[in-house]
Amino acid sequence: KISIDYAVMERTTRAGVLPVSFPWSDVGTWDAVWQVLPQDAAGNAVRGRVELLGTRNSLVHSEGEGLTTVVGLDDVVVVATPDAVLVASKSQSGRVKDLVGVLRSRAHPEADAHRRMYRPWGWYQRVDIGERFQVKRIMVTPGGRLSLQKHHHRAEHWVVVKGTAEVTLGERLVLVHENEAVYLPIGSLHRLTNPGRIPLELIEVQVGSYTGEDDIIRVEDVYGR
Known part of the structure; x- marks a missing residue:
């Protein structure tokens, strides 16, 4: 529940540090995933069986055999898996952690058990x-x-x-x-x-x-x- 910096790196005496310079992303949110994936001319990043119409600057990730379609949306994240679907604005995608807490409080098994x-x-x-x-x-x-x-x-x-x-x-x-x-x-x-x-x-x-x-x-x- 806490970052590796606090949990491990600041506590160990068996680490070394070197100065480096390169782009970095910890890919901690779906918005960050969109940023690191290849995007089409409309700014969309897609994976799996996906069809888009009038959609821009969005991430659509579809797992399994099902087809995921998105029409007329901007700056959204759509993640479709066999057991659950997430739809969120990119700017609010970091709140997935809060959502998982709600799911646990309401005893939804999808909070911890994948298919x-x-x-x-x-x-x-x-x-x-x-x-x-x-x-x-x-x-x-x-x-x-x-x-x-x-x-x-x-x-x-x-x-x-x-x-x-x-x-x-x-x-x-x-x-x-x-x-x-x-x-x-x-x-x-x-x-x-x-x-x-x-x-x-x-x-x-x-x-x-x-x-x-x-x-x-x-x-x-x-x-x-």
Whole structure:
């Protein structure tokens, strides 16, 4: 919540300083992002699937497969991601920090949880969620290993779509290949490992009364979590 200057640089005795001269931006706001990106003749900087009409001096960033269109606006920031959309004037884009505080106070999960969450072993991405179920896409890097864990409120189904999974299920060790599945009952001790040389991708279907991330009881974790 504080800058690296105050948190680290002013406190360390293991640093050196050299005089230099070059342009600098800490890219701390969306306005600063617009300044460092290439711009068209109208002063617009765009990324992703974007179409503009009568728009000037704006930043439009679009992630995923969706098309983002902006008509007749000046000096705005539009950031569209699969789980949220931000629209702000460039001059007020620094207030995103204040906005995040409001989102947290109102318990919006988007304040802290992205749709794709990175972990030491790879990442997972929510595909769908509803009452008593959740669907995730999971990628485990070669050699990656999830914690040995169990859940009190949900069972899980893993379907491998790429690579090979080594699944610990209780006392058993099972190899699961592409287009094969394994079922993990509620309360079962389990672990997922990628023993191969290519990324492991699978679809996880959770079914139960609660599918939150805090229903993970870690028994052992090679990453020290």
